[in-house]
Amino acid sequence: MNASDPLDELTDEQRAVVEQPADAQVLVTAGPGAGKTHTLIRRLDFLVSEEEVGPGEILVLTFSRAAVRELRARTITHGGSARHVRAQTFDSWALDLLMKVDAGGGWEERSFDARIEGARRAIEDGLAEEELGGDLVHVVIDEVQDLVGPRREMVEVLLDEFDPGFTVVGDPAQSIYGFTVPDVEQRAQETGRFFTWVRRTFGEDLIELRLTSNFRACTAESGLALPHGPELRRDAESGRVAGPGIHEELRGSLRTTLSLDMDEFGFLSLGSHEGTTAVLCRTNGQALLLSGSLWQGGVHHRLQRSARDRGAPAWLAFLFRKVDGSILTRSRFEEVVSAYGLPVDEVEPLWLGLRRSARDGARNVDMGRLRTAMALGRLADELTAQPPASLVVSSFHRAKGLEFDRVVVVDPGSLPVGEQKSEKGGRKKRERHVDVAEEARLLYVAMTRPRQELLHMDPPEQYFVRSAPGLDRWGRYSFRRWARLGLELHAGDVCTEFPAGTHGFTEDPQKVQEYLATGVRQGDEVRLERLLPDSDEPGRSPHYVVVHQERPIGMLSDRLRSDLYHFMKLGPSYEPRNWPCLLSGVRIDSVEASAGSEAAGLRAGLGSRGVWLTPRLTGLSTFEYDPKPEEENHDDST
Template sequence: MTLNLLMPLDPEQQMVVNAPIDSNLLVQAGPGRGKTHVLVSRIANLVDTIQCLPGELLVLSFSRAARDELKRRIGLLDEQSNASAVTIRTIDSFASLILKQASGETTGTYDERIVRAIRDLDDDPEACGVIQYKHVLVDEAQDIIGPRADMLLKLLDQMPQAGFTVFADSAQAIYDFGLLDNDGLTTSREMLQVFECRELPTPVQVLRLTKYYRSSDPALVELCSVPWAALVDGEPDLAKIGLDSSLALSLSGGSLAALSWPTPDRGQSRAVVCPNNGQVLLAASRSILAGEDVVIARGERDWAHPAWVGRLLLGRPKTEEITIELLAGALASRLPYDVSPAEAHLALRRGCYAGMANPRVRDVVTALNLAQQFAKLPLPEVSYNPIVFSTIHRSKGREYDEVAYVDYVPWVGSEEPTPGYNQRMRFVGLSRAKVRNFRLNPGANVMLAKSKSSDRWTECQFVSSGKRGVRAFEVGVQGDVDPASFVRYSSMDAASSAQAALVNLCNRGEIVDLVLGPPREEGASPIYSIIHRSTGLRVGEMSAWFSRDLQATRLTVQGWGRELPLPSKLEGCWVRGIYTATPGDCESMEGIPPEVAASLLWCYVEVEGLAKAVWS
């Protein structure tokens, strides 16, 4: 298993890579230290030196994104290796694998499955299939808290034969907010302290990777060295001095409402990093209306499936078999940009877990409803270099050339989930840049509030007697859009025509407005139409739930008033993307042509933004 070492290993990295298979290592590695390269190199070395077979290695990660990157890196190992035999799992998916091997029962929530997996490990680790592993590598250990931390501790107990290499960055342990409501849950620091006491098969060595490779800028090197070490050592007050200095040395980037940083070089990546989603929405909304290309960093939504599936199979009978011949013939004009029939056929088979068989349309619908992942086949993009707007939590693990950062300031009277949490948040936000940081002013006149009755952010202003009124609402909460409205037409021809217009008009970032209309039936909530701003065409509708939640949000945030009218218009949303819908996504299928209802697949638009409320 030979690794092409495009980046040579420094002495600290080499020490980790060359450690014997029975070693227990706790490796503290901050941003820009080449941690993933070291992890993959260690795997290659353990196999190359015949200390184990690939199938005797287990790699555990906190997130799917990190798992996928590890799979990609390990896939770069030479073709003669058996790299695919290395088990690479998230903690959650490994718990499901344990349950499948121990009892075959994998139902329940993630946390419920993890609790049952811990119990099965306690009862019979051999039946759980963990005894086969000679070495376990753990990535992002600082993010593993609660039941997941308990499961890792149980693996340490029940796998005394295995060495562990645990990669962590205690300076980036920022998921402790999940512990606020339950003091009894295990923190990542507690888990790592227990691991440091492990004696079998050999005592734990604590190592640090200290050389910073991401940037040569002296300010960023200093930031990721001195404050980082202070946070790892549990000295947040010392770290604060360095973080304050780093922020003070940053150039001004304007404010959330009006970014003012230099035009980037061609291909240069930029991000705006904020403490909360309300600030992200505000900054992104102002920027897109100023003509910038904007992307909000969000987690992949299980219910948001790529548009090419719905576009390809709109109106096809649910019993129809999808063959390569069908894709090359009747459906050829619907194929995504630069995608062959064979590539689309393979993507459909994989999404349906169909093996070598031809999937039917109903198999695709079933897979979508079960939240199976379909490949995002290539589509032409309007822009290739958007500004990414992200919370500090979402930015973790990512890097950009330039970052405009809003400093993390906790709410007055709030407590830290764990000691040093506030300074760790600041460190994560400031350490995303590769070239330079800019500091952003949050704005003295900006008031953002989140409704207690929903997940919807609002922008407010003071009115008479110290009362506040809502001036803008967040759009883009799950359930806001009515997917059925995109095919609610009198005939299949009309629905097909509307779908074609939708795909051609609604590129990512296109501005749309929401205009209040009448309810679908007497006594029901009025409905907002989605209007494509540049053409004035209606491209869909929001759900009745959206109207109800908007009213509830306004009442909760304002704290006064009763029967308040809904805004007649919400201005300045934009298209997040086009996705595939099934009847499982809809409150009602009323008004949908029978042919569409029979095929069960079509496209719809998701919109987002902090939309200005207009009352006429």
């Protein structure tokens, strides 16, 4: 090899992975910071350039959209011959397959798990043979330790039925998604199950390799957790039921680092750091509380979204307004994004993202298909990334796969030993099941995110803040059983069916759009003001308007109004009647493009495509109520 050969950049361990033949069946165990993404990109380049495998004959699957975006961005920049290989999440690939073999099955409206199970059945029943059979030469799968339940079953069927070459990469020590399996006993069996299956199924043909170097941790402090990796890996692969010992050892190491408090000094430290910083919390509830404290301290930051939370960037609304025809060419796209002000180096990946979103394989972009993809939440992953931020607040789970210069880990506390019970009113109450081994792996993941500095922080006071039953939200409660004091806001909580100014309040919709584009910024505070004291629809709260600096910019969605109704409903026969007049403590997460009624958009002078700007909200709100007469007491007998 000559000096400029990209393979010269590899370690011997990485080179052993990269240079396997296309028909090889390879299992790679790669610890945190082991250069896994770099190795996979070189592996793909080797398959295309040296093994002469066509980009369309390679299937690349990974667990998270963040990983997909990173793989795509880095293959475009550094991938050489692999730049045309497409990476997808399991969910996205399953939907693509189902739309080809059963287009009328209504799969776009079904749940993620339903799509995964549908794809598995399609493969088992032979329906995918025509789509995949002769064209599937090699499969690359990342983060296989996170394959549990239906996704694991789908991948096993895929590899078993088509018998391709494959390169599957994972780390049992970072297996943290067992909680997604509802059955507790089955959950314990899922950890390491894919590793067992692939070894048993492919036997002597399986090539097992390891990436043991760490290129992330640049200091002894940032590498504190790494020595615990081998034990976590052995426990996960063996299925051994671990005690709290290793979790406490990890906590002990964490507590030796510098402590950061949420005070004036802590705010200054977090807000002035020159590199990237993450504050990582065990739960999303803790992340919401710390985010609120940071905003009160004047520290600008970003709250990390769920991996499944997809938002359309604001420039798409500009694009739909400026493109009159049904087809978008590359040259016209460059003109529009240049007028919008997007950086030149973003043009290529965004153009490829638009073409993937339209899903017709054409060189140009069908604007009708693009709008459909946007309305259904099927935009390509590289179009939906959160904007970068120097300070991020996240749960442990949502930080998986990310890395930062400095990481502040919120101490998760000690784990319960054995079965915990509490006495109340003469009755025994069982505590929730705690998977001790998974909690240790989760803390290990959090502690292996930093490149330079690792710090710790005591958890925020979380009295009466807990997950709201039946809702995908956190809520504020009280020692009074009937009291409701706040609810989490997130994606989908602002009405997108009608443009702001045409529904709920009357303003010039074009001026509202201009204000959203130029006057509303991430982190700005908003108030949610009740329009009428009572609801005019069963099963929903009254209407609330989103107010930014005394200007209305949107209405709460029917989904949030339904969730608020159920949050306030104390029992089967109880109907909420005292609605909060104001929800405060809510922030702008971003301003995004949304697809709604085409007729409403046309009437509002916003074009015929039905695409406009909508604010996305975030934060754990605080309810404010109308003052009530002193003699009026709440009936606590419901």
